[in-house]
Amino acid sequence: MSETRKASYSFLGPAGTFTEAALAQVPEARGQAWRSVNNVGEALADVVSGRSVAAMIAIENSVDGGVSATQDALAKVPDLRIIGEYLVPVNFVLVARPGTTLADVKIVAAHPVAYAQCRDWLETHVPHHGHIPASSNVAAPASLLETEQADAAVAPPGIENHLDLTVLATDIGDNPNAVTRFVLVSRTTVIPARTGADKTSLIVELPEDRAGALLELLEQFATRGVNLSLIQSRPIGDALGRYRFVIDADGHIHDERVADALLGLRRFSPKVIFLGSYPRADRQQNEYTKRYDDDVYIGARAWLDTLLRGA
């Protein structure tokens, strides 16, 4: 009797993290094997080695901004593609071992991105606290039951149903509408179909020592009517003052205006990494001016062809 082998999907664990909630939104991952890992590097290594078909990773938080570990890993690990985007609303509770009160709390364990989202609350209600970083929002409360290094932990709501911990405070996030954006990363070169509500992710380096280079980069998009939903600089790391740009552009590589912008970037930049074109999580149709429609590019190319053919 032959048994179908399950495909493996890696996610930041253990079970109960927001990353797991993002993976739960992926229809193809349902009923497959989910592999809990401890960090983004491990998740991407699983994809590179073929151990997992894809990995779910956090890439941006509405309060704390871009997740630098993810952005840097995507710049360094070759041949990865983003194939989907998912949004998860995030809010937090403060938990402790039973018997602990808020007044007892001196050290708080928290994932750094979660800590950054609860900083105002913690500074107001636990003003003298110290912080121990944890690898995830579930690893933080779990650590309270393993060591006494921390007195309390920042955790996702509902954690008290899985771990023997007491909730000291709820809704401790500084912004009640906080959202984290996740991406599903794979090694496939098959580009998800164009939907009209798409995003294209890129990492672009600037040519060195050129006045106005950043403006020239932006012009590649502006002159083709392509809107950017994200542009963030990250240090390349080899010398002070050298940066790469992480970019999300509205549209799909199969949109003529986006393809033309990519050609412009490739001519101008020493390094362009195409991270993928994929459906936007918010399913909002891409907006652009009529003069950047596919037909306009196709018509212009046909005109050039007739000139080249001497017609």
Ligand SMILES: O=C(O)C(=O)C[C@]1(C(=O)O)C=C[C@@H](O)C=C1
């Ligand atoms: O620890 C988790 O629950 C995660 O899924 C990780 C993560 C992140 O890496 O940004 C996800 C969402 C929250 O904003 C904080 C932490």
